[in-house]
Amino acid sequence: MSSINIGVIGAGTISEFHLNAYKANPEAVIYAICDQNAERARGKAELYGAAKVYTDYRELLADPNVHAVSVCTWNDSHAEISIAALRAGKQVLVEKPMTKTVEEALRVQEAVEQTGNVLQVGFVRRFATNVTVAKTFIEQGELGDIYYAKASLLRRLGNPGGWFADKTRSGGGPLIDLGVHMIDLCWYLMGKPKVHSIKGHTYDKLGNRAHIQNINQYKAADWSPDVNTVEDLANALIRFENGASLFVDASFTLHAKKNEIRAVLYGDNGGVEVEPELLFVSEKHNTLLNITPEIQHRTFDFENAFQREIDHFVMCAKTGRKPISPVEDGTEIMKMLCGVYASAESGKEIVYE
Ligand SMILES: NC(=O)c1ccc[n+]([C@@H]2O[C@H](COP(=O)([O-])OP(=O)(O)OC[C@H]3O[C@@H](n4cnc5c(N)ncnc54)[C@H](O)[C@@H]3O)[C@@H](O)[C@H]2O)c1
Secondary structure (H helix, E strand, O other): OOOEEEEEEOOOOOHHHHHHHHHOOOOEEEEEEEOOOHHHHHHHHHHHOOOEEEOOHHHHHHOOOOOEEEEOOOHHHHHHHHHHHHHOOOEEEEEOOOOOOHHHHHHHHHHHHHHOOOEEEEOHHHHOHHHHHHHHHHHOOOOOOEEEEEEEEEOOEOOOOHHHHOHHHHOOOHHHHHHHHHHHHHHHHOOOOOEEEEEEEEEOOOOOOOOOOOOOOOOOOOOOOOOOOOOOEEEEEEEEOOOOEEEEEEEOEOOOOOOEEEEEEEEOOOEEEEEOOOEEEEEEOOEEEEEOOOOOOOOOOHHHHHHHHHHHHHHHHHHOOOOOOEHHHHHHHHHHHHHHHHHHHHOOOEEOO
C-alpha cells in the first residue's frame, strides 16, 4: 500500500488542522468527510477534494476504501465511533480526551486489543518540538529523578460555550478540555508513573460571563449564553507511586490579569520549563545556569505539532506500529481526569490500589 485513504469524522474547527496535515503528507489521501451537519461536511469535502461525503459515520466506516480515520467529533461520541471504526478494520486517530469516562476508555482499549488495529490518541503536544527536545534531554538523565511538576493553563475569559460548556457532550470544562493536554505533557515527560492518589477541586463561581463586552472571544458554532454546565476552574494534586507529584490547574475563566500557560518539571539534577518557552535549569562548577536551546519552536507551535502528529499516525497506520500515544495512555489520562472530578465531588482524596 503506497498511500492510505483517510476519512475525517467531525468537520469542525480541529478537523482543519488534521486535513491540512493530511494534505501535506504524500502518503495520505483525503478520501471521505463525515459530519452530522451536511453543509459542513460538504464544505470541507469541496475544500480538500474528498471524493465522498457522509452524514452518518456508520456509512463512512462501511466504505471499504477508507483505511484510517480521524475522529474529530464532540467528546461524547469518541468512544462509540472509535470502537466502531476499529471493529470495521480501520486505523484510528482520536482527538483528546480519548473518551468521557474510564469505563468507555477501557472498552476502547479492549477493542484495540481484540482487533489489533492502531489507535493513536491526539495528545498533540507530545509532538511539539519543545516537548520532543525536553524528552530527549530527560531520557539522557539531564534532570535526574523528576519528583515535582507543575502545569497551568489559565484563561481569563475563554469559555467557548456551545458543546464545550454542555457537560453531557463534553464530559467537563477546562480540566477535560485544556488540563488534559497539560497533565499528559507532564506525565509523559515524567516517564508515565503510575497514579497513587488524587485530590481535586472544581469551582463554578463566574459562569460563562456572557455579559462581558468590548473584548473578542472565541465562541463555538453552537454558542448560547444560556448553556453552561461545566466548571470555571479545576485544580488538583496528583501523586504517583514513585513518590513524585504533579500540581495542575486549568480555567475557562478567572479574575486573572492575563491568560497563562506554564509547564515545569523539577528533578534532582536539573529542571525544565517546557512552556511558555523551553529552558533548562541546572548548575555547574558551583554556579546556577539557565540554558536556552537554539531550536525553531521553543513554545507550542500548533501547525508544526499537528503535522508531526498526523505524519506519525500515517506511518503507524501503514506499518501497524504502536503509536507514541497509545490507547493505554488515553485510559491512564482518563483515570486522572475522572479522578479529579470524583475527588472534587466527594471532597475526598481518591486513592488507587
Ligand atoms: N488537539 C487539540 O489541541 C484540540 C483543539 C480543539 C479541539 N480538540 C478536540 O477535537 C474535538 C472537536 O472539537 P472542535 O473544536 O473541532 O469542535 P466543533 O464543534 O468545531 O466540531 C465538531 C464537529 O463534530 C460534529 N459531530 C459531533 N458529533 C458527531 C457525530 N456523532 N457524527 C458526525 N459528526 C459529529 C459536529 O457537527 C461538529 O461539526 C473535541 O474532542 C475537542 O476536544 C482538540
